[in-house]
Amino acid sequence: MASKIEIFDTTLRDGEQSPGVSLNSYEKLEIAKQLAKLQVDVIEAGFPIASNGDFNAVKTIAENVKGPVIAGLARANFKDIDRAAEAVKAAERPRIHTFIASSPIHMKYKLKMTPEQVLEAAVEAVKRAKSYVEDVEFSAEDASRSEVEFLCKLFSAAINAGATVINIPDTVGYATPEEFGSLVKTLRERVPEMDKVKISVHCHNDLGMAVANSLAAVQNGATQIECAVNGLGERAGNAALEEVVMALVTRKDLYNVDLNIDTKHIYRTSKLVSTLSGIYVQPNKAIVGANAFAHESGIHQHGVLSEKSTYEIMTPESIGLSSNRLVLGKLSGRHAFAQRLKEMGYELDDEELNKAFERFKDLADKKKEITDKDIEALVEDQVLKIPQLIVLEYFQTSSGNQTISTATVKVKIGEKSVEEASTGDGPIDATYRALERACNIDCKLVDYSIKSVSGGKDAMGEVIVKIEKDGKLFTGRGLSTDIIEASALAYTNALNKTLWNNGNGR
Numbered sequence: 001m002a003s004k005i006e007i008f009d010t011t012l013r014d015g016e017q018s019p020g021v022s023l024n025s026y027e028k029l030e031i032a033k034q035l036a037k038l039q040v041d042v043i044e045a046g047f048p049i050a051s052n053g054d055f056n057a058v059k060t061i062a063e064n065v066k067g068p069v070i071a072g073l074a075r076a077n078f079k080d081i082d083r084a085a086e087a088v089k090a091a092e093r094p095r096i097h098t099f100i101a102s103s104p105i106h107m108k109y110k111l112k113m114t115p116e117q118v119l120e121a122a123v124e125a126v127k128r129a130k131s132y133v134e135d136v137e138f139s140a141e142d143a144s145r146s147e148v149e150f151l152c153k154l155f156s157a158a159i160n161a162g163a164t165v166i167n168i169p170d171t172v173g174y175a176t177p178e179e180f181g182s183l184v185k186t187l188r189e190r191v192p193e194m195d196k197v198k199i200s201v202h203c204h205n206d207l208g209m210a211v212a213n214s215l216a217a218v219q220n221g222a223t224q225i226e227c228a229v230n231g232l233g234e235r236a237g238n239a240a241l242e243e244v245v246m247a248l249v250t251r252k253d254l255y256n257v258d259l260n261i262d263t264k265h266i267y268r269t270s271k272l273v274s275t276l277s278g279i280y281v282q283p284n285k286a287i288v289g290a291n292a293f294a295h296e297s298g299i300h301q302h303g304v305l306s307e308k309s310t311y312e313i314m315t316p317e318s319i320g321l322s323s324n325r326l327v328l329g330k331l332s333g334r335h336a337f338a339q340r341l342k343e344m345g346y347e348l349d350d351e352e353l354n355k356a357f358e359r360f361k362d363l364a365d366k367k368k369e370i371t372d373k374d375i376e377a378l379v380e381d382q383v384l385k386i387p388q389l390i391v392l393e394y395f396q397t398s399s400g401n402q403t404i405s406t407a408t409v410k411v412k413i414g415e416k417s418v419e420e421a422s423t424g425d426g427p428i429d430a431t432y433r434a435l436e437r438a439c440n441i442d443c444k445l446v447d448y449s450i451k452s453v454s455g456g457k458d459a460m461g462e463v464i465v466k467i468e469k470d471g472k473l474f475t476g477r478g479l480s481t482d483i484i485e486a487s488a489l490a491y492t493n494a495l496n497k498t499l500w501n502n503g504n505g506r
């Protein structure tokens with residue numbers, strides 16, 4: 001009989017710790033809802049003690065997302081655990097995930113604790129967590145560089161104190177598959193209590209082996225894999241959820257395990273996370289990259305046309321990419337549009353659908369053929385908008401290689417309209433300066449990127465900007481067939497987020 005592997009998603013915790021990623025609680029909730037559709041077993045929603053924003057995000061997810069276990073992270077101290085317990089309290093199935101470092105180097109230099117003190121803190125932490133929830137996960141941070149003898153003692157003590165899940169992290173991405181698999185095996189052999197609990201692994205990708213290490217662990221008895229969508233996470237990231245899942249599904253002949261995951265939601269989840277985090281997926285990325293199912297060479301194309309399995313080990317449909325290349329246009333009606341959205345996995349209420357259809361019609365006036373990619377971009381842009389306090393009403397720019405660029409913008413802030421002008425280094429810079437003046441917000445642009453959503457001369461441009469205000473990062477997104485307009489909208493979106501943050505956002 002196939003054994004069951006649980007997928008523990010840490011996109012909202014470890015993934016959110018990726019450099020350059022900053023999600024507000026509204027965006028975290030959207031991702032959590034999508035993860036529930038994907039049917040992950042556990043959502044690690046955040047690190048509640050880290051900030052009020054983190055606490056609120058975990059609490060909101062615990063209150064609103066049904067299905068998966070909702071976990072909150074806590075260091076091995078009472079303050080962290082109490083806060084995590086408070087945050088996950090409302091969940092259907094709450095879990096507290098507590099951790100302490102176990103490697104000589106971490107204990108000595110980071111914790112400045114002796115192994116005995118670490119052991120005691122771990123036991124106390126698990127007991128404290130257990131006083132709040134039934135489901136307690138214990139992690140030995142930097143396990144792959146810890147002494148096996150000590151790990152055995154630590155895990156045995158944690159299980160006896162009430163831990164229901166034992167996590168073995170390769171925190172710094174140092175292990176190799178052979179080594180890591182054998183570590184899992186050794187621990188299972190030497191700690192008899194491990195049979196009673198779930199065995200989890202958490203691998204980082206510093207040497208590009210996170211997925212391979214996770215799979216090696218499965219072959220040696222691990223029953224839970226911690227991973228993140230698009231492989232987000234600290235430094236080089238975590239094991240990529242989509243790769244772990246599709247490897248286990250595609251090679252079921254070898255691994256012989258079952259998963260709860262509904263793989264048809266993989267593509268949409270990846271897209272949502274990439275849009276909200278502002279971190280694009282590389283085209284040649286396994287499973288979800290734009291080229292993952294593209295066959296370029298003539299020989300391959302010929303093969304796939306005569307028999308798909310010649311070069312295709314899994315189908316695009318299995319991750320929710322439709323092969324339906326139906327193109328919509330100006331004459332497409334509301335019904336056809338609604339039908340297409342449904343096929344693409346979007347559930348919009350009537351009001352949202354009306355808005356989306358309006359924008360679709362606007363776009364169809366400017367662009368002849370509207371593809372799935374365009375629709376996807378339109379809908380995501382709309383669904384993911386926080387309340388817009390600042391609305392861009394009008395802009396005009398002038399630029400050239402022999403003249404100084406100027407921009408005039410008019411924005412509506414609440415009830416009042418403000419108009420401002422500025423010069424700048426190019427039309428976009430001038431527009432941004434004018435916007436900052438009009439909104440009277442002092443911030444710094446840290447990143448700007450633009451790409452076209454689909455091909456062709458009339459393609460829509462998608463701009464993602466990251467701005468910094470008071471040490472915090474905000475990501476804005478804008479979409480238009482005019483790249484200066486897309487740039488202005490992205491900046492306005494980011495400015496709106498700074499205002500929202502002052503209210504109740506993060």
Ligand SMILES: [Zn+2]
Binds near residue numbers: 014171202204233234
């Ligand atoms: Zn990690």
